[in-house]
Amino acid sequence: MPFTVDSYAVNSATSDLEPYKLERRDLCDDDILIDIMYSGICHTDQHFARDKWGNAVYPMVPGHEIVGLVSAVGKNVKQHSVGDFVAVGCIVDSCRKCTHCLNNEEMFCTEGNTQAYNSPEPRFPGHSTAGGYSEAIVVPEHFVLKVPKSLQTPTLLPGVAPILCAGVTMYCPLKEFEVSKGQKIGIIGLGGLGLMGVRLAVAMGAEVMVISRNHNKDSDAKAMGAKGVISSSSKEELALHDSTFDLLIDTIPTDHDINIYFPLLKPHKTLAIVGHVGRFEKNIIDLSALILGNRHIAGSFIGGIEISQEVLNFCGEHEIVADHTIIPMEQANEAWKVISDSAKRYIIDISAFSNRSKSN
Numbered sequence: 001m002p003f004t005v006d007s008y009a010v011n012s013a014t015s016d017l018e019p020y021k022l023e024r025r026d027l028c029d030d031d032i033l034i035d036i037m038y039s040g041i042c043h044t045d046q047h048f049a050r051d052k053w054g055n056a057v058y059p060m061v062p063g064h065e066i067v068g069l070v071s072a073v074g075k076n077v078k079q080h081s082v083g084d085f086v087a088v089g090c091i092v093d094s095c096r097k098c099t100h101c102l103n104n105e106e107m108f109c110t111e112g113n114t115q116a117y118n119s120p121e122p123r124f125p126g127h128s129t130a131g132g133y134s135e136a137i138v139v140p141e142h143f144v145l146k147v148p149k150s151l152q153t154p155t156l157l158p159g160v161a162p163i164l165c166a167g168v169t170m171y172c173p174l175k176e177f178e179v180s181k182g183q184k185i186g187i188i189g190l191g192g193l194g195l196m197g198v199r200l201a202v203a204m205g206a207e208v209m210v211i212s213r214n215h216n217k218d219s220d221a222k223a224m225g226a227k228g229v230i231s232s233s234s235k236e237e238l239a240l241h242d243s244t245f246d247l248l249i250d251t252i253p254t255d256h257d258i259n260i261y262f263p264l265l266k267p268h269k270t271l272a273i274v275g276h277v278g279r280f281e282k283n284i285i286d287l288s289a290l291i292l293g294n295r296h297i298a299g300s301f302i303g304g305i306e307i308s309q310e311v312l313n314f315c316g317e318h319e320i321v322a323d324h325t326i327i328p329m330e331q332a333n334e335a336w337k338v339i340s341d342s343a344k345r346y347i348i349d350i351s352a353f354s355n356r357s358k359s360n
């Protein structure tokens with residue numbers, strides 16, 4: 001039988017998050033029921049809620065950075081048991097048969113991957129997914145990840161949530177472009193994505209520089225292990241690092257001038273863009289620095305289930321979690337207002353919300 005859980009949803013592109021009784025589907029044989037403990041707030045939640053990409057379905061329960069405990073399993077589930085600490089990220093279903101799914105890149109599924117929220121569920125026509133700003137979620141076991149033991153402590157566990165989206169998004173280009181010890185890596189923007197990128201690249205042994213509009217986040221960057229910060233507003237500061245970077249990852253989520261970054265790359269090296277999913281309309285891209293330096297520009301989009309588990313395991317080995325502030329569900333609207341300027345992630349304490357809603 002379908003069942004109802006407490007959640008927070010937005011009802012239109014302009015409304016705040018509000019309490020919402022959400023119906024969850026009954027468990028299929030390969031499904032897992034997760035009692036959510038923590039849900040990360042990702043900038044993307046706001047983009048979806050504000051209908052930035054024109055595909056919003058309301059009421060919308062956001063959240064694709066989920067950590068919780070298994071509370072029930074379908075009869076065919078083999079990889080997880082009741083009581084396990086588990087995590088769910090951006091993808092909760094795919095066809096599992098196409099070339100990309102078989103290649104462990106479910107995000108490129110030819111039938112379209114099913115996202116954690118605001119996504120139609122082909123297996124359940126007429127249904128749309130609802131995410132982690134809720135007490136519980138039902139997910140097929142293939143899409144449920146294990147939280148490493150070393151991260152299952154009360155202090156680290158909340159900060160695991162952003163690994164599922166931001167961590168995976170940053171780890172994939174670091175791996176694809178073969179970051180190794182001693183290389184010089186630039187992380188452009190120190191927001192939700194950037195802070196994970198700094199921690200991961202530092203753990204890989206790289207020398208990490210943050211490239212930011214100004215020096216306001218210098219102490220945050222250094223606390224995360226970055227060697228320093230370059231102000232992208234200063235031509236002189238940029239020039240000091242000409243042709244020295246092995247990889248740049250651009251996390252800025254809005255239209256901006258990427259031309260200033262190309263000269264920073266060594267020949268043959270890459271600027272990987274993960275932040276701005278859309279057009280650069282205000283700034284024309286000048287290809288001179290690319291052509292004259294055999295430099296590359298690339299995109300990178302989250303990651304599949306296998307590599308997501310690899311990221312969690314890597315974070316477990318190095319005890320990396322996102323720098324974060326824990327908030328109650330009722331403060332999610334406030335967090336949305338300040339998220340773009342924060343060098344910390346906001347994590348919703350769902351267990352507290354869940355206990356409160358049960359005692360009401």
Ligand SMILES: [Zn+2]
Nearest residue numbers: 042044165166
């Ligand atoms: Zn996200």
Ligand SMILES: [Zn+2]
Nearest residue numbers: 095098101109
């Ligand atoms: Zn597929």
